[in-house]
Structures are given as structure tokens and as C-alpha cells.
Amino acid sequence: MADRRVTIIGSGPAGLTAALYSARANLKPLLVEGLEAGGQLMLTTMVENWPGFRDGIMGPDLMTEMRVQAERFGAEVIQGDVVRVDLQNRPFTLTLANGTSLTTDALIIATGASARWLEIGADRKLSGHGVSTCATCDGYFFRGRPIAVVGGGDSAMEEAVYLTKFASKVTVVHRRDTLRASKIMQDKAFKNPKIEFIWDSEVVDVLDEGKGEVTGIVVQNLKTAQRTTMPLDGVFIAIGHTPNTSLFVGQIELDANGYVRTHSGSRTSVPGVFAAGDVQDHVYRQAITAAGSGCMAAIDAERYVEGLADHHPPEAATLQTTS
Amino acid sequence: MASEKVKTFTDNNFDDETSKGVVLVDFWAEWCGPCRRLAPTVDALASEFDGRATVAKLNVDENPNVPGRFAVRGIPTLLLFKEGQLAETIVGLRAKEDIAQMIQRHLGD
Numbered sequence: 001m002a003d004r005r006v007t008i009i010g011s012g013p014a015g016l017t018a019a020l021y022s023a024r025a026n027l028k029p030l031l032v033e034g035l036e037a038g039g040q041l042m043l044t045t046m047v048e049n050w051p052g053f054r055d056g057i058m059g060p061d062l063m064t065e066m067r068v069q070a071e072r073f074g075a076e077v078i079q080g081d082v083v084r085v086d087l088q089n090r091p092f093t094l095t096l097a098n099g100t101s102l103t104t105d106a107l108i109i110a111t112g113a114s115a116r117w118l119e120i121g122a123d124r125k126l127s128g129h130g131v132s133t134c135a136t137c138d139g140y141f142f143r144g145r146p147i148a149v150v151g152g153g154d155s156a157m158e159e160a161v162y163l164t165k166f167a168s169k170v171t172v173v174h175r176r177d178t179l180r181a182s183k184i185m186q187d188k189a190f191k192n193p194k195i196e197f198i199w200d201s202e203v204v205d206v207l208d209e210g211k212g213e214v215t216g217i218v219v220q221n222l223k224t225a226q227r228t229t230m231p232l233d234g235v236f237i238a239i240g241h242t243p244n245t246s247l248f249v250g251q252i253e254l255d256a257n258g259y260v261r262t263h264s265g266s267r268t269s270v271p272g273v274f275a276a277g278d279v280q281d282h283v284y285r286q287a288i289t290a291a292g293s294g295c296m297a298a299i300d301a302e303r304y305v306e307g308l309a310d311h312h313p314p315e316a317a318t319l320q321t322t323s
Numbered sequence: 324m325a326s327e328k329v330k331t332f333t334d335n336n337f338d339d340e341t342s343k344g345v346v347l348v349d350f351w352a353e354w355c356g357p358c359r360r361l362a363p364t365v366d367a368l369a370s371e372f373d374g375r376a377t378v379a380k381l382n383v384d385e386n387p388n389v390p391g392r393f394a395v396r397g398i399p400t401l402l403l404f405k406e407g408q409l410a411e412t413i414v415g416l417r418a419k420e421d422i423a424q425m426i427q428r429h430l431g432d
Contacts, residue, residue, distance in 0.1 A: 035416050035417070035418060036357075036360070036416060037360045038356065038360060042356035042357060042359070042360060043356055043357065044356075059356065060356045060359060079363060079364070079419075080418075081418050097418045097419075097420050097421075098419075098420055127397065127414050127415065128395070128396065128397035128400055128412075128414030128415065129394055129396055129397070129414075130396050132396075132397050134357065134397075136354065136355070136356065137355045137356065137357055137358075137397060137398055137399075138396060138397040138398065140352065140354075140383070140384075141383075141390070141395075141396040141397065142396075212394065213394050213396070214396075234396065
């Protein structure tokens with residue numbers, strides 16, 4: 001007997017919706033929150049596109065509501081980080097950072113994606129000393145100071161606009177000559193007098209590692225190869241995300257970019273392992289699509305464990321009823 | 324919400340409070356989502372190290388001087404002091420076990 005019938009890794013909209021549905025199906029799911037509990041919405045302020053809230057809702061508040069709602073129906077939510085999984089043997093085994101391990105019949109992977117860093121080293125070393133991937137966390141420290149935002153998508157524009165509340169000037173550095181951001185976010189950014197754009201350019205260095213704080217960036221124009229040093233006090237990086245799938249490498253099928261491959265709903269290459277949210281979606285990446293796919297994973301997992309309870313693999317059970 | 328084992332530091336009492344023993348300070352603010360995530364970890368550490376190390380929080384909104392002195396420009400940030408000297412810094416979220424090991428390392432000396 002496995003310790004759990006359904007276990008969920010991750011506590012963003014996908015994981016918590018999966019927990020809600022599994023709990024209401026009486027499966028008493030266990031949800032392991034992970035280090036970045038609550039997921040990416042914990043780093044946002046007002047969420048204006050979550051249906052049902054005409055005036056918007058604060059991201060962290062939305063996540064608290066989702067967690068409490070899942071718990072109300074019997075989901076058990078625990079703090080902790082899964083450091084190892086065994087998906088080759090059944091039931092599956094998960095090991096947590098505190099050394100405990102548990103077994104589960106079905107697993108729902110909802111580990112999401114985390115902010116990507118520049119691949120230059122200096123940015124990570126100066127993290128917390130002027131380099132940030134979270135405008136809502138760190139914008140406050142840049143009152144009246146000049147800063148840069150790196151990236152050209154929706155989150156980059158959102159951060160740039162948000163940061164004008166604090167910074168004296170926000171310079172957006174983008175690799176291309178047009179933005180990838182949605183029209184509405186582009187308009188907001190272009191209209192803001194504090195925001196300036198540097199096109200066709202990338203950040204090749206962040207200064208000053210020796211001093212231990214940000215004093216400027218070196219920007220290279222990709223067309224002319226010309227390098228310019230810009231003195232400023234902060235750099236916010238918003239160049240996209242990478243899926244959190246290192247736990248599963250070699251055990252389930254991933255695509256070339258590291259995302260979990262799903263088929264027929266939320267199924268992965270291993271029967272009994274399901275995936276939901278940004279960990280398997282690099283196209284839509286919305287809170288509402290993550291929640292929707294979490295619901296799908298819970299329903300798929302429920303059918304799977306019901307099949308196990310009948311001592312038939314689910315496929316065989318289907319054949320019997322149709323013959 | 325915060326455990327009573329967690330002390331509250333301010334710009335005024337900071338130097339006194341960090342002058343002796345091993346002291347872990349959590350720099351945080353109300354509006355910081357990741358700080359909320361870290362709060363239960365900090366509470367648990369305060370109970371775990373009760374009587375052996377001091378665990379405290381400093382609100383950066385109400386106390387701008389101390390964060391400035393230590394070049395804290397992102398939160399959550401954890402600073403570990405030993406006998407008044409800054410010994411280690413952790414920026415961002417970290418598993419409870421990792422932070423506990425760090426405190427333990429400095430208690431062990």
C-alpha cells in the first residue's frame with residue numbers, strides 16, 4: 001500500500017487546483033509546496049485577468065484563497081522541497097529535503113517555471129545587491145535611482161511600468177527592435193515618460209563585482225557590436241522562465257527545452273504521472289490555463305487510481321466495459 | 324502571526340541586539356510575497372534554536388538605515404551575525420534545513 005493515492009508537487013494555480021479537485025474526489029491528496037511556495041503569482045501585485053474579480057485581486061491573496069479552499073476539502077498542504085523522485089518503481093517514491101520519504105500511487109507534477117538569469121555570472125553574484133528578478137520585492141530599494149529592465153515581453157513591460165513608481169529613470173534593454181509584449185502593455189510602457197528603450201542590444205556585463213553592488217551595466221549593440229557602459233544602481237531581469245524539471249530528467253519524457261511532454265490531457269510518458277501548469281506549457285503560461293490544466297490532471301489522476309483500485313490497469317478496465 | 328520567539332529589531336536597537344552570540348536577522352516587508360513565504364521558516368528556526376541563537380526580523384519599511392548600511396537591496400535577505408560581526412548572507416528563499424545548517428556551523432565553533 002502506498003502512503004498516498006495522489007501527491008502533488010508545486011503550489012501555484014496548477015498544483016492547488018489539482019489539490020482542490022483531488023480533495024473533492026475524496027482522495028485526500030498531499031501537496032508539497034516547494035521552495036517558491038505559491039508560485040509566480042506570489043511575485044505579482046494586482047492580477048487583472050483572473051475571471052470573477054472585476055476589480056482584480058492581489059496575486060499573493062489569490063494564492064492564499066486557493067490554498068485555504070483546497071485545505072477546506074481535505075487536501076494536506078506541507079512545506080518542504082522534493083529533492084528526489086523514483087518513478088521507475090511503483091508506488092512512486094518522493095524524498096524531501098528534510099530526509100523523509102513517502103510513496104504515492106499517482107503523482108501530479110506542477111513545479112512550474114522559475115525566472116531565467118542572464119548567462120554572464122555577474123548577475124547572479126550581485127543578486128540582492130542591485131540585481132533582481134522580482135520588481136515587486138525589490139523596487140522599493142531604488143527610490144530616486146536610475147535602473148534598467150532587461151527583456152521585451154509582458155512581464156518586462158509590467159516590471160518597467162511598476163518600477164517607475166520608485167526609480168528616477170527606467171531603461172529597457174531589449175535584444176530586438178520590437179517588443180514581444182501584448183499591445184496593452186506596450187502602450188502603457190511607451191506612454192510612460194520615465195521609460196526609455198535601448199533596442200537591438202544585450203547586457204554583457206553587470207558592474208561592479210569587486211564592490212559587491214551594482215554600479216552600472218555594459219550593453220552591446222547586436223548590429224554594430226558597439227559596447228556602452230551605463231552607470232545605474234539596479235538591474236531587473238525579465239527574460240523569461242525555465243521549467244523546473246531537473247528532478248525528473250531521465251525518468252519522464254521532456255522536450256528539447258526541458259518542458260514535460262504531455263499527451264491525451266495531462267498524461268506524461270509514465271502512466272500514473274501527470275503534469276499541469278507552466279512545467280508543461282511554454283505557450284499560454286497564464287494563471288487561468290495553469291489552473292485549468294491542474295483540474296485536468298486531478299481528473300486524469302482520479303481515473304487512474306480508480307483503475308488501480310479495481311486491480312486492473314485503466315486501459316484494460318475500459319476494454320471490458322465496451323465489449 | 325509571528326512566533327513570540329522571533330525578536331523584532333529596529334534601526335535603534337540593532338547594534339545592541341546583534342553584539343553578542345549568533346544572531347539571524349530576516350529583512351522583510353509587508354508587500355513582499357517571498358518574505359511571506361519565508362516567514363513560517365523563520366518562525367520554525369526561532370523555536371528550533373531557542374536559547375542557543377537569536378532569530379529576529381527587521382522591517383525595511385520602518386527601518387531604512389540598517390538595510391542601507393549592509394547594502395541590502397533585495398528581500399527577503401537573511402544576515403547572520405556572530406559576536407557583532409556579519410558572518411554570512413543569504414539572498415532569497417532557501418530550505419529550512421540549509422539555514423539551520425548555517426546557524427549550526429557558527430554555533431559549533
